[in-house]
Amino acid sequence: MNIFRTLHRSILLLFVVVVISIVTLVHFSVSKIVAEQSRAQQQSHSPALELIVQQLMKPLHISETLVKAKELQDLMGAPDIDEAAVFASLKRLHREFGMNFFIASEKNRRQYYSDGTTTELVEGDVSWYFKYKDSAQNEIADIGKWEDTHFYIDLKVFDEDQHFLGFFGVGKSLRSFLDIFARYKETYGYDFIFADQDRNITLSSDPKLVAANSQFTNLTDLPWFKDLSEEEQQGSLNNLLVKINGFDFLIAELNIQPFDWTLYLMTPLESRQTEISRGFIFSVVTLLVIIFGLFLIIYNLLYYFKKDMQKTRQIDVLTELPNRASMSLTFDELIYKKSSVSLVLINLDNFKSINETHGRKAGDIVLRQIASMLQLELRDRDVLGRWGGEEFLLLLPNTGPHEAVDVAETVRNRLANMTITTGSMSIQMTASFGVSFTAIPRAINEVIAAADDALFAAKREGRNVVRLQLIEEH
Numbered sequence: 001m002n003i004f005r006t007l008h009r010s011i012l013l014l015f016v017v018v019v020i021s022i023v024t025l026v027h028f029s030v031s032k033i034v035a036e037q038s039r040a041q042q043q044s045h046s047p048a049l050e051l052i053v054q055q056l057m058k059p060l061h062i063s064e065t066l067v068k069a070k071e072l073q074d075l076m077g078a079p080d081i082d083e084a085a086v087f088a089s090l091k092r093l094h095r096e097f098g099m100n101f102f103i104a105s106e107k108n109r110r111q112y113y114s115d116g117t118t119t120e121l122v123e124g125d126v127s128w129y130f131k132y133k134d135s136a137q138n139e140i141a142d143i144g145k146w147e148d149t150h151f152y153i154d155l156k157v158f159d160e161d162q163h164f165l166g167f168f169g170v171g172k173s174l175r176s177f178l179d180i181f182a183r184y185k186e187t188y189g190y191d192f193i194f195a196d197q198d199r200n201i202t203l204s205s206d207p208k209l210v211a212a213n214s215q216f217t218n219l220t221d222l223p224w225f226k227d228l229s230e231e232e233q234q235g236s237l238n239n240l241l242v243k244i245n246g247f248d249f250l251i252a253e254l255n256i257q258p259f260d261w262t263l264y265l266m267t268p269l270e271s272r273q274t275e276i277s278r279g280f281i282f283s284v285v286t287l288l289v290i291i292f293g294l295f296l297i298i299y300n301l302l303y304y305f306k307k308d309m310q311k312t313r314q315i316d317v318l319t320e321l322p323n324r325a326s327m328s329l330t331f332d333e334l335i336y337k338k339s340s341v342s343l344v345l346i347n348l349d350n351f352k353s354i355n356e357t358h359g360r361k362a363g364d365i366v367l368r369q370i371a372s373m374l375q376l377e378l379r380d381r382d383v384l385g386r387w388g389g390e391e392f393l394l395l396l397p398n399t400g401p402h403e404a405v406d407v408a409e410t411v412r413n414r415l416a417n418m419t420i421t422t423g424s425m426s427i428q429m430t431a432s433f434g435v436s437f438t439a440i441p442r443a444i445n446e447v448i449a450a451a452d453d454a455l456f457a458a459k460r461e462g463r464n465v466v467r468l469q470l471i472e473e474h
């Protein structure tokens with residue numbers, strides 16, 4: 001059947017659309033999650049890199065450039081250190097670069113700061129100077145271990161003959177880092193831990209971890225580090241998930257080469273989860289909208305096909321009139337609308353003999369032609385259907401029984417005077433009519449039974465007559 005082919009095609013098409021939608025959506029969701037993941041990754045690294053460049057590399061590079069200046073070598077290499085000139089130079093640098101510079105002179109074992117203060121470099125009191133003086137390294141990053149702890153970049157100064165003249169460098173109070181870290185943490189939510197090659201924590205966004213006086217906190221002292229397996233503790237911490245105070249953090253490890261430090265960037269997963277789940281929710285809602293849209297299409301399609309199939313099921317194939325089931329429904333609808341209805345049963349007289357004389361095919365033609373004629377006789381509101389074999393049913397809404405008898409008489413008369421032609425034959429037909437009526441809701445069988453009684457009476461009285469049978473009130 002054509003309708004089923006169309007239905008199958010439509011369902012197949014819908015299936016293809018659903019599959020394509022789901023595949024597209026999954027692809028879209030995955031790309032969105034990957035993009036979100038990468039964005040979050042980048043967002044966590046960019047500020048950290050900027051922080052390293054601004055706070056650590058910049059002072060280092062400025063110091064590296066200045067340490068080569070002839071003026072510095074002359075100042076530190078003079079037989080008698082001109083302290084006024086040293087302070088003047090340091091103050092000028094401070095003004096120019098906004099950093100606290102210092103000079104530690106080997107000549108008179110004294111350290112000069114750009115804030116105008118000095119410290120005597122006495123062996124046993126000031127350990128860093130003597131430790132680094134003898135080390136092979138020319139550039140050292142260090143944390144001063146006394147009150148108001150400073151981060152120092154110490155660069156060795158040599159004269160043209162490579163004689164050691166002392167140190168030049170930059171010192172930054174750790175408090176200034178804490179302010180900067182706090183700002184980063186507030187903006188991006190990340191924590192920082194800088195550790196040297198011995199895993200001593202040199203700088204951190206957590207003030208409790210920052211070195212003070214002579215005390216360094218070691219990375220291995222931290223509870224989350226202790227929770228790691230031996231293998232994890234030994235290896236790189238990059239991409240490890242750790243739990244700190246009940247929250248998940250993802251570690252990104254960055255090596256800061258010139259200082260031989262490692263930065264552990266701790267990314268809180270909660271904020272990432274919210275961002276990613278937001279993307280997910282959007283995708284799921286889109287999927288639900290698509291599914292709901294498809295559901296609506298399928299629902300409407302099925303409704304359309306059901307209606308169409310019902311229509312074909314309710315039509316008599318031979319006469320193309322509504323069939324018995326359809327007429328019963330129409331009767332119920334009329335009664336439901338509180339219409340009074342007259343019902344006329346039309347039964348062709350001696351139809352059997354038509355079949356016997358002219359053949360069943362001719363009988364079919366007769367049925368079709370009579371159906372067409374009956375339809376022409378109807379008023380707009382009347383409904384004609386095929387009730388069975390050679391029997392038609394006429395429903396006359398809002399029509400009283402006597403008016404119905406008049407209508408039936410007209411039709412009977414018209415049929416009796418009609419000549420039906422099939423091929424070369426002409427056939428005369430009559431019909432008997434049984435009329436009944438109801439003004440209250442009743443089952444169609446009850447009203448049909450009364451019309452049947454009237455029809456029986458009409459047949460008994462010789463056929464080609466109209467008879468009325470009213471329903472007795474109980």
Ligand SMILES: Nc1nc2c(ncn2[C@@H]2O[C@H](COP(=O)(O)OP(=O)(O)OP(=O)(O)O)[C@@H](O)[C@H]2O)c(=O)[nH]1
Binds near residue numbers: 389
């Ligand atoms: N050609 C054709 N004949 C049909 C069709 N449906 C029913 N018939 C025939 O209609 C005839 C009805 O015969 P009966 O019930 O004896 O009624 P009748 O011959 O019309 O006689 P009365 O009703 O007593 O006047 C039967 O022979 C059925 O085979 C149909 O769709 N096509």
